[in-house]
Amino acid sequence: MIRIGITGGIGSGKTTVCSVWERMGARVVYADALAKTLMVRNPGLREQIVDAFGQKVYDADGTLNRSYLAQKAFEEGRVEELNRMVHPIVYRELEKLEEEARSEGLPMFVREAALLLDDGRPDNLEAVIMVTAPEEERIERVVQRDQTDEQRVRERIAKQKDFSELEPLADLIIINDGNKEQLEKKAEVIYLELTELSRTGKSV
Numbered sequence: 761m762i763r764i765g766i767t768g769g770i771g772s773g774k775t776t777v778c779s780v781w782e783r784m785g786a787r788v789v790y791a792d793a794l795a796k797t798l799m800v801r802n803p804g805l806r807e808q809i810v811d812a813f814g815q816k817v818y819d820a821d822g823t824l825n826r827s828y829l830a831q832k833a834f835e836e837g838r839v840e841e842l843n844r845m846v847h848p849i850v851y852r853e854l855e856k857l858e859e860e861a862r863s864e865g866l867p868m869f870v871r872e873a874a875l876l877l878d879d880g881r882p883d884n885l886e887a888v889i890m891v892t893a894p895e896e897e898r899i900e901r902v903v904q905r906d907q908t909d910e911q912r913v914r915e916r917i918a919k920q921k922d923f924s925e926l927e928p929l930a931d932l933i934i935i936n937d938g939n940k941e942q943l944e945k946k947a948e949v950i951y952l953e954l955t956e957l958s959r960t961g962k963s964v
Contacts, residue, residue: 761862762958763869763884767876768891769923770916771898771905773936773943777891778872780947787861791873795850800824808845812838867955878921881929887954890930892923894937 764786768774778788798805800823809817813832819825833842854871861869871885881888893901895917902913927933932950936943 761866761869762886762954763858763871764887764889764954765871765873765876765882765885766889766891767873767923767926767930768893769874769898769920771900771902771913772891772893772923773901773934773940774872774891776936776940776943777889777934777947777950778870780944781868781870781951784948784951785866786868786870786951787857787864787866788870788872789854789857791850791854791871791875794853795846796824796826798849798853799846802849805845805849809842812841812845867958868951874920877926877929886958887931888929889932889934889950890923890927891934891936892927893935897937 766774766778778786778790782788799809800806800818806818809829813829817825817829817832829842833839858869871882876882876888877890898917899910899913902908902916903910906913934943934946934950936946
């Protein structure tokens with residue numbers, strides 16, 4: 761089984777690539793969604809978050825008050841503090857899910873994360889893929905996808921790292937400058953190439 765990391769900015773198309781790979785047989789774990797799930801379902805993590813940020817982090821029905829937590833974390837400069845709580849638990853869960861995929865005989869395990877390269881290139885992946893796209897196209901896609909306004913999307917992009925600076929850490933860059941069908945075709949070709957490399961024992 762080959763272990764892949766995939767990253768890219770908002771609206772770059774990485775979710776489309778992951779969807780193709782899932783259809784072709786990969787197990788894809790979306791790190792952001794996994795973190796949100798664990799913040800609700802992991803008792804130890806919940807306790808840490810409440811101790812640090814207060815009871816208002818969770819609503820009366822036990823769901824995560826994402827807007828309140830984001831306000832506390834970003835506006836008070838405590839993002840790193842939150843990450844130190846969440847990341848180790850997410851990492852352990854990823855290891856568990858990876859082992860499950862291996863035991864099932866799956867050909868590929870994919871970690872999708874916008875922050876994949878923020879602390880350098882992970883050493884437990886056979887390949888890191890980055891999906892890029894022209895900024896104006898990314899903005900247009902997110903506006904349509906999320907039914908939001910352009911300014912909000914620009915603000916979200918401004919908060920992310922400049923992925924062009926991280927390109928040297930990637931083994932392969934997928935340039936998404938066409939339509940969805942063209943991106944899906946690229947994803948199919950890359951999936952076949954990566955799984956073939958894994959099958960033959962060759963490095964990426």
